[in-house]
Amino acid sequence: MSKRNSEESSISDVLKSFIEANKLQNGLDKVDVREAWKNVMGPGVNNYTTDVILKNTTLYVALSSSVLREELMYGKEKIMSILNEELRRDVIKDIVLK
Secondary structure, three states: OOOOOOOOOOHHHHHHHHHHHOOOHHHHHHHHHHHHHHHHHHHHHHOOEEEEEEEOOEEEEEEOOHHHHHHHHOOHHHHHHHHHHHHOOOOOOEEEEO
């Protein structure tokens, strides 16, 4: 029977190293950004959101309302900072509303 390794690691450290070793962070970011958009923007904006896609550091948001799109254009910087705060790191560098 083999002996156990005496080095102890927390689960979060093991998961971080697994994510880094398998290059899964980009995929996790895509999922996390969708959830952050839903949480931050609320049900009013989510009703008009048709798609949220993260490509590299740019967030593409498709909206079904041109009026809402114009309204959100004025607050892109604030939306970006709130989403990055929700994600706890700088994932989004630009937002494209279409």
